[in-house]
Amino acid sequence: MSDTYREKLMLAIALVLAAIYLFPLYWMYITALKSGSAMFATPPAFWPTDPQWQIYGQVWESRNMGRYIWNSVVIALGAVTVITVLGVGCAYVLARYRNVWVDIGLFLILMLQVLPASLMITPIFVGFSQVGLLEYPRLAVILAIAAKSMPFFVVLVRATFMSVPQELEEAALVDGNSRIGAFFSIVLPLARNGILVSAILIFMQAFGEFVYSKSIIQAIELQPASVGLNSFMGPNTNEWNNIMAYATIYVTPILAIFVLLQRRIVSGLTSGALK
Amino acid sequence: MKRVLSSITDGRGFDIALVALPLAFLLLLSGLPLLYNVLMSFQEVDMFSLGTLWRPFVGFENYRKLFEQPETLPILGNTAIFVTASIAGQFLIGFGLALFFWTNFPGASWLRGLFLVSWVMPGLVVGAIWNWILSGDFGVLNFLLRESGLISGNIFWRSDPNYSLWAVVIANVWLGTSFNMILLSVGLSAIPGDLYEAAELDGANAWQRFWTITLPMMRSSIGALIALGLIFTLQQFDLFAAITSGGPNNSSNVTQYWAWDMSFRQYDFAKGATISVIMIVFVMLASIVYVRSTRHEVRG
Numbered sequence: 001m002s003d004t005y006r007e008k009l010m011l012a013i014a015l016v017l018a019a020i021y022l023f024p025l026y027w028m029y030i031t032a033l034k035s036g037s038a039m040f041a042t043p044p045a046f047w048p049t050d051p052q053w054q055i056y057g058q059v060w061e062s063r064n065m066g067r068y069i070w071n072s073v074v075i076a077l078g079a080v081t082v083i084t085v086l087g088v089g090c091a092y093v094l095a096r097y098r099n100v101w102v103d104i105g106l107f108l109i110l111m112l113q114v115l116p117a118s119l120m121i122t123p124i125f126v127g128f129s130q131v132g133l134l135e136y137p138r139l140a141v142i143l144a145i146a147a148k149s150m151p152f153f154v155v156l157v158r159a160t161f162m163s164v165p166q167e168l169e170e171a172a173l174v175d176g177n178s179r180i181g182a183f184f185s186i187v188l189p190l191a192r193n194g195i196l197v198s199a200i201l202i203f204m205q206a207f208g209e210f211v212y213s214k215s216i217i218q219a220i221e222l223q224p225a226s227v228g229l230n231s232f233m234g235p236n237t238n239e240w241n242n243i244m245a246y247a248t249i250y251v252t253p254i255l256a257i258f259v260l261l262q263r264r265i266v267s268g269l270t271s272g273a274l275k
Numbered sequence: 276m277k278r279v280l281s282s283i284t285d286g287r288g289f290d291i292a293l294v295a296l297p298l299a300f301l302l303l304l305s306g307l308p309l310l311y312n313v314l315m316s317f318q319e320v321d322m323f324s325l326g327t328l329w330r331p332f333v334g335f336e337n338y339r340k341l342f343e344q345p346e347t348l349p350i351l352g353n354t355a356i357f358v359t360a361s362i363a364g365q366f367l368i369g370f371g372l373a374l375f376f377w378t379n380f381p382g383a384s385w386l387r388g389l390f391l392v393s394w395v396m397p398g399l400v401v402g403a404i405w406n407w408i409l410s411g412d413f414g415v416l417n418f419l420l421r422e423s424g425l426i427s428g429n430i431f432w433r434s435d436p437n438y439s440l441w442a443v444v445i446a447n448v449w450l451g452t453s454f455n456m457i458l459l460s461v462g463l464s465a466i467p468g469d470l471y472e473a474a475e476l477d478g479a480n481a482w483q484r485f486w487t488i489t490l491p492m493m494r495s496s497i498g499a500l501i502a503l504g505l506i507f508t509l510q511q512f513d514l515f516a517a518i519t520s521g522g523p524n525n526s527s528n529v530t531q532y533w534a535w536d537m538s539f540r541q542y543d544f545a546k547g548a549t550i551s552v553i554m555i556v557f558v559m560l561a562s563i564v565y566v567r568s569t570r571h572e573v574r575g
Binding site for chain 1: 292293296297298308309315328384390391395398403406407408410422449452461509516517531534535550555559562566
């Protein structure tokens with residue numbers, strides 16, 4: 001009896017902690033629904049008395065958000081495609097063998113993973129301008145993001161491949177499968193979930209990417225939503241309800257995916273990131 | 276030719292092809308820019324020579340000029356403060372939360388995972404939200420602090436040079452705490468439970484158990500996490516762009532923002548490259564610590 005009481009108490013404390021931690025998110029949703037004057041009221045209302053639901057449509061129209069979100073999706077999908085096509089095989093080989101070469105490869109990949117984007121953008125920008133890639137700014141951003149995020153993907157997917165028993169693949173080889181055949185019909189299907197979760201994580205990162213897009217894409221009609229949000233926030237802005245409505249439209253799909261797949265994402269992340 | 280082909284479909288060549296392609300891609304798009312960065316930091320780069328590879332070579336001139344600028348040392352100091360304060364905050368709060376959620380109760384792991392939303396959100400959105408929360412006259416943080424009697428007048432978080440760096444630190448601690456908590460939870464759950472049973476039989480209290488079992492057993496996780504925290508905080512750019520833009524008067528500027536500002540606001544690509552090179556050396560050192568501390572697990 002005392003045990004269940006204790007558990008209930010712990011759950012209550014945990015809910016309070018989560019509420020405090022997630023307050024900024026709540027504040028975004030609430031501010032978006034406030035009218036211009038309610039937003040600057042003192043004391044601020046912690047519950048919208050007069051929710052302005054039409055604000056989402058207004059912001060969507062006035063900021064041309066459809067175009068921004070579309071560009072974000074194009075860039076994120078492009079980056080995920082490049083990363084998955086190239087990264088899965090790399091992760092597989094690095095998981096399958098254990099020798100000096102694999103150690104060197106892993107070390108290289110971990111080192112390339114840590115380079116901050118805001119420091120790498122200078123040489124990438126100058127280099128891209130010299131080879132003419134800046135003519136295709138979204139492609140340039142996709143390539144830059146792919147190079148930045150692929151190491152993380154490889155580390156995560158490698159952990160997935162490590163958990164696929166090697167005996168299964170060997171059995172397929174004994175039964176007359178070629179290496180390619182065994183890879184596509186045995187190993188890949190078994191690792192499918194892990195690859196999918198890692199790809200979703202990469203998608204979410206690329207969907208919110210800012211430094212490369214801001215620096216490389218000059219044409220406003222090709223910019224993603226993060227750059228659009230940045231240009232919305234001038235230094236002396238007071239349109240906070242509109243900005244929060246923009247942010248709401250931008251992040252709600254990501255948050256929905258995350259909450260739905262939370263268990264898988266967390267376990268995928270923890271198995272790869274520290275091991 | 277036939278042998279090469281059959282090796283690719285069914286042999287060593289298959290593995291080599293799978294690894295060589297992505298590694299070549301990475302070396303081309305990460306390794307090469309890295310070297311190019313070092314080259315540019317020794318060159319004179321202006322808008323006219325941007326298109327050529329062989330520009331006038333100036334030796335260490337860029338480095339010398341950089342350290343002659345009055346803002347260089349304060350910005351390096353800001354970076355040190357930002358990194359130390361962010362890591363300390365993220366780690367301590369994250370560890371506290373991880374210890375709390377370690378005690379099993381229904382819904383613990385689901386609630387714990389929910390915290391991670393701060394980490395999957397785009398950095399710019401996090402920055403926008405905190406920009407509004409930290410706003411001087413109408414920010415909700417000032418309101419809460421006033422109501423609880425901690426401050427009497429409003430703090431102008433973003434425009435007061437004494438607080439602007441801390442505004443970004445607060446946002447960054449919020450952003451990174453959940454990640455620290457999740458990884459520390461993994462470390463905690465790996466500690467064998469019978470150690471605690473044995474200690475309890477020997478009469479150790481909770482405090483002694485924490486210091487003699489939990490902390491020593493977590494040593495490698497903590498080391499890896501702090502190195503990882505250093506890497507992540509040095510990557511933090513979006514929050515600066517969204518909250519203070521490095522201002523006012525560089526009071527919240529850090530090297531990773533400054534390098535970008537040099538290149539893309541002041542079009543001084545050589546200086547931008549020079550700052551990048553200096554910082555990348557730091558990041559590389561941190562990542563060597565990280566790789567070493569996880570090596571036995573990598574080999575798993």
